[in-house]
Amino acid sequence: MPLQGKDAHDAATSPQQDAAGASAPEAEEVPFWKRLTLEEMSTEQWESLCDGCARCCLNKLEDWDTGEIVWTAIACELLDEDTCRCRDYPNRHDFVPDCIPLDPKTVRTLTWLPPTCGYRLIAEGHDLYWWHPLVSGDPETVHEAGISTSGRTISESDIPVEEYEDYIVAWPGELPEPEAPKG
Numbered sequence: 621m622p623l624q625g626k627d628a629h630d631a632a633t634s635p636q637q638d639a640a641g642a643s644a645p646e647a648e649e650v651p652f653w654k655r656l657t658l659e660e661m662s663t664e665q666w667e668s669l670c671d672g673c674a675r676c677c678l679n680k681l682e683d684w685d686t687g688e689i690v691w692t693a694i695a696c697e698l699l700d701e702d703t704c705r706c707r708d709y710p711n712r713h714d715f716v717p718d719c720i721p722l723d724p725k726t727v728r729t730l731t732w733l734p735p736t737c738g739y740r741l742i743a744e745g746h747d748l749y750w751w752h753p754l755v756s757g758d759p760e761t762v763h764e765a766g767i768s769t770s771g772r773t774i775s776e777s778d779i780p781v782e783e784y785e786d787y788i789v790a791w792p793g794e795l796p797e798p799e800a801p802k803g
């Protein structure tokens with residue numbers, strides 16, 4: 621099928637813990653992502669919703685005829701493939717001008733955000749999964765649960781565009797296991 625490149629994007633910032641900032645004791649019992657809309661969140665709270673999976677930093681391909689978007693295992697050239705962090709987030713647009721910044725509006729507009737994405741989950745009225753750093757308290761659980769792209773990608777620097785179709789994968793669009801692993 622005829623395909624065209626679809627830009628990688630992200631807000632793959634470092635997950636931050638304890639960003640609720642609730643003022644009343646009773647409010648502190650309810651996590652901020654359950655009681656605030658995306659628009660009501662502070663910058664710190666917003667940034668902490670990113671689980672650091674880096675799925676959105678993968679290149680995508682779009683079918684010219686149908687508009688269908690498929691994922692590839694080809695990562696943005698700025699992605700650290702082990703840590704799943706952007707290697708130059710503050711200056712990323714100097715190198716990747718089409719890295720799309722996420723805000724409440726774009727989160728509700730983009731159709732290709734992974735189903736595991738913290739922003740998408742909250743925008744659609746769901747809770748965060750057990751492995752989200754805000755829930756687990758541990759930034760490593762997104763990797764331990766197999767949600768992140770760590771160890772599963774190849775850099776776009778190493779792949780000619782005409783070979784992208786050879787790297788189409790389904791897992792970035794798949795949901796995780798519902799429960800935490802035993803032990």
Ligand code: SF4
Pocket residue numbers: 628629630631632676677678696697698699700705706707708709712713716719720
């Ligand atoms: S520029 Fe950085 S944040 Fe944007 S897609 Fe690439 S690695 Fe991800």
Ligand code: SF4
Pocket residue numbers: 630631632633669670671672673674675676677722734736737738739
């Ligand atoms: S898919 Fe969502 S949660 Fe994962 S790195 Fe991108 S913005 Fe963050």
